Amino acid sequence: MSKTAAATPGIPEEIERFNIIFRIQHVLMFTTFLILSFTGWGLKYAHDPEGLSSIWIRIWGGPDTAGLIHRVAGVTMLIDFVWHVIYLTYLFATKQMTINAKTTVIPLPKDIFDVIKNFMYFFGLSKEKAKFGKYSYAQKFDYWAVFWGMFIIGFSGYALAFPMQVSYIIPSFATGWIWELLGLMHSDEALLAIVFILFWHFYNEHLKPEVFPMSWIWITGKISTEKLKHHHPLEYELLFPEEAKKEKKG
Amino acid sequence: MSQKTFAVAVAPLLFLLLLLPSPGFSQESETCLSCHNAMKGTMKAQSGNMVDLNLDAEKFKASVHAMLPCTECHLKFSDASHASSGSAIPSDILSLSSKISAKFLSDPVAGAACTKCHEEVYQKVLSSVHGKNIIEKKQTDGALCVDCHGSPHYITKTKDGKSPVSRGYQVGTCGKCHGKQDIVEKYKLEENVMDSFSESFHGRKLLLGHTRAPVCASCHNAHDIRSKSDALSPVFGRNKLSTCGKCHKGANEKFVPAITHKRPGPIPHYGEKLLILLTMGTFAFIISHVLLEAFADIRDAVFRKKEGK
Numbered sequence: 001m002s003k004t005a006a007a008t009p010g011i012p013e014e015i016e017r018f019n020i021i022f023r024i025q026h027v028l029m030f031t032t033f034l035i036l037s038f039t040g041w042g043l044k045y046a047h048d049p050e051g052l053s054s055i056w057i058r059i060w061g062g063p064d065t066a067g068l069i070h071r072v073a074g075v076t077m078l079i080d081f082v083w084h085v086i087y088l089t090y091l092f093a094t095k096q097m098t099i100n101a102k103t104t105v106i107p108l109p110k111d112i113f114d115v116i117k118n119f120m121y122f123f124g125l126s127k128e129k130a131k132f133g134k135y136s137y138a139q140k141f142d143y144w145a146v147f148w149g150m151f152i153i154g155f156s157g158y159a160l161a162f163p164m165q166v167s168y169i170i171p172s173f174a175t176g177w178i179w180e181l182l183g184l185m186h187s188d189e190a191l192l193a194i195v196f197i198l199f200w201h202f203y204n205e206h207l208k209p210e211v212f213p214m215s216w217i218w219i220t221g222k223i224s225t226e227k228l229k230h231h232h233p234l235e236y237e238l239l240f241p242e243e244a245k246k247e248k249k250g
Numbered sequence: 251m252s253q254k255t256f257a258v259a260v261a262p263l264l265f266l267l268l269l270l271p272s273p274g275f276s277q278e279s280e281t282c283l284s285c286h287n288a289m290k291g292t293m294k295a296q297s298g299n300m301v302d303l304n305l306d307a308e309k310f311k312a313s314v315h316a317m318l319p320c321t322e323c324h325l326k327f328s329d330a331s332h333a334s335s336g337s338a339i340p341s342d343i344l345s346l347s348s349k350i351s352a353k354f355l356s357d358p359v360a361g362a363a364c365t366k367c368h369e370e371v372y373q374k375v376l377s378s379v380h381g382k383n384i385i386e387k388k389q390t391d392g393a394l395c396v397d398c399h400g401s402p403h404y405i406t407k408t409k410d411g412k413s414p415v416s417r418g419y420q421v422g423t424c425g426k427c428h429g430k431q432d433i434v435e436k437y438k439l440e441e442n443v444m445d446s447f448s449e450s451f452h453g454r455k456l457l458l459g460h461t462r463a464p465v466c467a468s469c470h471n472a473h474d475i476r477s478k479s480d481a482l483s484p485v486f487g488r489n490k491l492s493t494c495g496k497c498h499k500g501a502n503e504k505f506v507p508a509i510t511h512k513r514p515g516p517i518p519h520y521g522e523k524l525l526i527l528l529t530m531g532t533f534a535f536i537i538s539h540v541l542l543e544a545f546a547d548i549r550d551a552v553f554r555k556k557e558g559k
Binding site: 195 | 451455458461502505529532533537545
């Protein structure tokens with residue numbers, strides 16, 4: 001299929017979707033995420049000295065070591081996040097990245113209509129699925145879930161790992177309840193993040209028949225124009241307006 | 251001197267090792283145990299409460315008190331079946347025994363005898379909230395030596411791991427009273443101590459076997475334990491700074507409220523409810539979306555084979 005597309009004059013066989021820096025940031029994000037989930041899980045469900053969580057923590061070198069691994073991974077993840085934000089700022093400042101409704105990851109009203117349209121399609125009430133730009137609502141949700149998590153789990157985790165440093169910036173009126181709240185935030189939102197990744201990200205990027213066993217974009221950074229046309233038609237139209245017009249007529 | 255002659259000369263000396271006294275019971279204990287190791291059941295003492303007659307010799311042998319003769323603590327017998335040991339009871343032990351008689355109904359002298367070796371610790375306990383409860387308020391359900399350490403016959407070292415006051419068992423031992431509804435109500439104790447500890451980072455880490463996680467006595471002291479309203483208590487007011495500072499270097503006034511046995515206030519309580527709502531809402535969306543999409547894909551593949559595909 002892709003061969004016929006390559007034959008189309010004026011259209012490359014594939015285009016770059018994520019550059020090397022975004023790809024490294026993603027790899028750092030998911031390796032630290034997995035390590036944090038594995039080492040944190042045992043502490044969240046510590047109920048019995050001979051229970052599963054104790055055995056699980058022993059696999060990670062015991063609670064002392066597991067705690068150290070968790071902190072190192074957590075700091076690495078936060079640094080990765082800060083790097084990402086700085087890099088985005090740089091891209092915007094140098095105009096290498098601009099905001100366009102068809103390519104932005106920022107949620108727009110269209111995303112809500114897309115969700116409604118897709119649900120209608122699932123129930124057989126609509127004949128066609130929603131058409132996406134560079135990022136579908138599923139991908140935007142994926143991205144902003146991590147972004148939100150960085151503030152909620154990231155900050156609370158930082159405060160719990162370095163309480164003495166953080167205590168200086170905590171206002172006096174909050175000391176009575178903030179620590180309890182930070183613990184709850186970290187633990188509850190971590191569970192949310194794990195289940196979210198397990199269901200949403202794993203289904204959409206790994207288990208779906210069209211991507212199984214996984215979408216290779218995370219490692220190659222490239223998407224074939226054929227796939228682009230199919231999954232991100234609005235971005236395709238933006239990038240190759242001439243071709244898109246021709247195909248519509250033809 | 252050749253090596254052989256050296257060996258011949260030294261080897262017999264090794265047999266001297268066999269002559270060294272091996273750790274074991276005193277002659278007197280052997281005599282008592284010849285009956286009490288085999289006896290079963292309990293007997294009513296003069297005071298009216300039941301006394302256990304059996305002593306497990308194996309467990310006694312493993313205890314730190316194994317080498318003591320019985321009469322070291324059992325200075326007198328109230329019961330006619332035994333002759334009293336003869337020598338008079340020291341006056342300090344006698345007066346102590348009358349102070350703690352509320353607690354030790356059958357043999358307060360034996361209960362006071364701990365002070366013969368452990369005087370300093372005993373004095374600390376007597377001035378603690380636990381001790382005062384017994385000697386001043388004359389309560390019978392408060393804690394004294396054996397309530398935390400178990401039977402004096404079977405006491406092992408704290409670091410042994412099996413001791414009721416060891417890292418592994420201490421929290422449960424304190425919980426015998428501090429997790430008991432009627433005791434908590436009677437003495438107006440902090441009511442959520444057991445649950446708040448097991449849910450805290452300290453409690454969870456201890457449970458997983460963290461080597462530096464604190465137990466009750468790490469913050470509250472062991473023998474000289476005091477009410478949290480006592481200015482000498484390590485958890486009273488600003489004393490917390492140095493108590494928390496034992497592990498958390500530089501503990502300040504904004505840090506120390508992090509650990510408390512109090513129930514969470516309204517902000518963490520409703521904050522958690524909000525987080526649960528958010529979590530459940532997200533789960534409902536993603537799970538229904540994933541399942542419906544999967545069904546729709548199957549439906550399309552089976553029933554809607556489009557042309558051109």
